[in-house]
Amino acid sequence: MANKPSIPKGTRDFSPQEMLRRQYIFDTIRGVFQRYGYLPLETPAMENLETLTGKYGEEGDRLIFKILNSGDAWKSVAPNVKAMIQAGEEVPPGRLASELAEKALRYDLTVPFARYVVQHQNEISFPFKRYQIQPVWRADRPQKGRYREFVQCDADVIGSTSLLSEVELVQLFDDVFTALGLKVVVKINERKVLSGIAEVCGQPEKVVDIVTAIDKLDKIGREKVEEEMRTKGVSDEAIRGIAPLFELKGTWTEQRPRLEEWLASSTKAQQGLKDMSLVFNAVGGLKSATLEFDPTLARGLDYYTGAIFEVKALEGSMPGSICGGGRYDDLTGIFGLKNMSGVGISFGADRIYDVLLETNKFPESLGSSTRLLFANFGEQEAMHCLKLLRAVREAGIAAELYPDAVKMAKQFKYADDKGIALVAIIGENELKEGTVTIKEMVSGTQRSVREEELLATISA
RNA sequence: GUGGAUGUAGCUCAGUUGGUUAGAGCGCCGGAUUGUGGUUCCGGAGGUCGCCGGUUCAAGCCCGGUCUUCCACCCCA
Numbered sequence: 295m296a297n298k299p300s301i302p303k304g305t306r307d308f309s310p311q312e313m314l315r316r317q318y319i320f321d322t323i324r325g326v327f328q329r330y331g332y333l334p335l336e337t338p339a340m341e342n343l344e345t346l347t348g349k350y351g352e353e354g355d356r357l358i359f360k361i362l363n364s365g366d367a368w369k370s371v372a373p374n375v376k377a378m379i380q381a382g383e384e385v386p387p388g389r390l391a392s393e394l395a396e397k398a399l400r401y402d403l404t405v406p407f408a409r410y411v412v413q414h415q416n417e418i419s420f421p422f423k424r425y426q427i428q429p430v431w432r433a434d435r436p437q438k439g440r441y442r443e444f445v446q447c448d449a450d451v452i453g454s455t456s457l458l459s460e461v462e463l464v465q466l467f468d469d470v471f472t473a474l475g476l477k478v479v480v481k482i483n484e485r486k487v488l489s490g491i492a493e494v495c496g497q498p499e500k501v502v503d504i505v506t507a508i509d510k511l512d513k514i515g516r517e518k519v520e521e522e523m524r525t526k527g528v529s530d531e532a533i534r535g536i537a538p539l540f541e542l543k544g545t546w547t548e549q550r551p552r553l554e555e556w557l558a559s560s561t562k563a564q565q566g567l568k569d570m571s572l573v574f575n576a577v578g579g580l581k582s583a584t585l586e587f588d589p590t591l592a593r594g595l596d597y598y599t600g601a602i603f604e605v606k607a608l609e610g611s612m613p614g615s616i617c618g619g620g621r622y623d624d625l626t627g628i629f630g631l632k633n634m635s636g637v638g639i640s641f642g643a644d645r646i647y648d649v650l651l652e653t654n655k656f657p658e659s660l661g662s663s664t665r666l667l668f669a670n671f672g673e674q675e676a677m678h679c680l681k682l683l684r685a686v687r688e689a690g691i692a693a694e695l696y697p698d699a700v701k702m703a704k705q706f707k708y709a710d711d712k713g714i715a716l717v718a719i720i721g722e723n724e725l726k727e728g729t730v731t732i733k734e735m736v737s738g739t740q741r742s743v744r745e746e747e748l749l750a751t752i753s754a
Numbered sequence: 755g756u757g758g759a760u761g762u763a764g765c766u767c768a769g770u771u772g773g774u775u776a777g778a779g780c781g782c783c784g785g786a787u788u789g790u791g792g793u794u795c796c797g798g799a800g801g802u803c804g805c806c807g808g809u810u811c812a813a814g815c816c817c818g819g820u821c822u823u824c825c826a827c828c829c830c831a
Contacts, residue, residue: 353829642831706791
């Protein structure tokens with residue numbers, strides 16, 4: 295016997311019980327997506343490597359799973375690269391990988407979507423609203439709530455710059471988490487405001503360094519943030535200029551005038567603040583989510599240009615975000631289609647699963663798919679049950695017949711383990727009298743009904 | 755990618771300074787109960803101690819490597 299079989303690091307099997315719960319999440323999200331007019335789309339698990347590289351920042355490129363070329367991959371390596379290796383020279387990072395692999399597993403759903411839009415632009419009617427629920431892969435080191443294979447549920451609107459899309463997506467977040475019964479905070483920020491901060495501080499070229507440092511504020515505190523900016527080459531004067539950010543507290547209506555005053559000299563920032571105001575004014579009352587402007591929210595993905603979103607659970611111990619998203623003005627530009635602004639959000643189904651499990655929010659009824667089990671008393675009785683079984687199934691009730699005529703205790707245990715609510719007993723006596731004995735598993739009570747009454751009895 | 759922990763039965767975990775045949779609880783299977791599960795009682799099966807190598811008369815225990823899971827960093831759903 296060989297070694298115990300196993301699966302790759304960071305991947306998981308899902309048992310029937312886990313799948314019922316996962317499908318509950320997917321179905322809930324899918325239902326809301328469709329109610330908002332988004333249409334389904336699927337793209338391949340693998341993309342051409344060059345489609346993905348350079349879209350997620352330097353860190354992102356490292357995390358892309360590359361697929362070794364089939365056949366003898368070494369043959370596909372360019373002669374000059376081979377020569378470098380044979381001469382013992384250092385090959386630039388990524389260079390050899392791009393020679394050995396021309397395909398890669400998708401890293402997210404947004405970039406493949408942009409690729410799809412460019413490729414099919416003549417068939418699409420814009421603005422195009424699509425949703426996509428598929429796994430993505432990242433070569434990250436696994437941790438709690440961090441997997442190498444996980445499912446994202448995306449909704450994007452492309453081909454419109456209207457802020458009504460941002461408003462709609464916030465409402466969509468709220469609807470999904472209301473349906474799932476989870477309290478969340480939707481954090482929102484504007485890349486234009488972040489650029490404005492860098493401008494006002496006199497170091498617009500340092501936006502990325504400033505922003506990624508600020509993003510860690512709630513984690514490492516103000517002093518460490520300033521220290522990191524300093525090591526990244528941000529001037530002391532600029533760091534002093536950022537100070538008002540740390541004083542910003544309260545609701546949007548409290549934050550807004552202070553931001554407007556502070557960032558008055560940046561027309562970019564003013565535009566961003568105006569956009570945020572529209573979103574806050576238009577979004578209306580929310581049921582499960584609270585919308586919060588968070589000027590320290592950055593998000594690493596390079597392609598965001600406008601609003602950025604992040605959702606955190608207010609219940610449970612999940613440290614990371616459970617959803618993300620934002621507006622990208624030129625994602626399709628890299629593939630040759632200009633002036634195509636889009637905005638989208640992504641639900642992290644696996645993290646949502648972990649939160650719902652921890653906080654006990656899954657509905658009880660997900661335990662089983664079968665409602666009625668026919669006990670098997672032997673060949674003659676089973677043949678009789680088969681007819682009734684068919685009628686029950688045709689009435690839309692999930693039912694099954696125990697396949698073997700084993701002793702009753704085992705059959706009842708099967709029903710118990712599988713969470714089946716009702717067991718129909720048709721033995722010698724019932725067969726003779728044309729009746730069915732129905733046992734309700736939870737209470738343990740049972741009663742005898744005529745066969746004709748079976749459907750009415752169990753559908754109640 | 756960097757640093758640090760971890761791995762013993764299906765699951766959760768004991769296992770002394772290295773010393774016969776590695777234990778418990780839960781679960782599983784069988785019986786008490788040949789037409790009744792979830793309670794109870796009795797009995798039983800199940801372990802290459804993650805994997806490979808080393809030290810030793812002797813390794814679950816010590817050493818090296820490797821894989822897994824977890825924690826911090828990085829980043830993110």
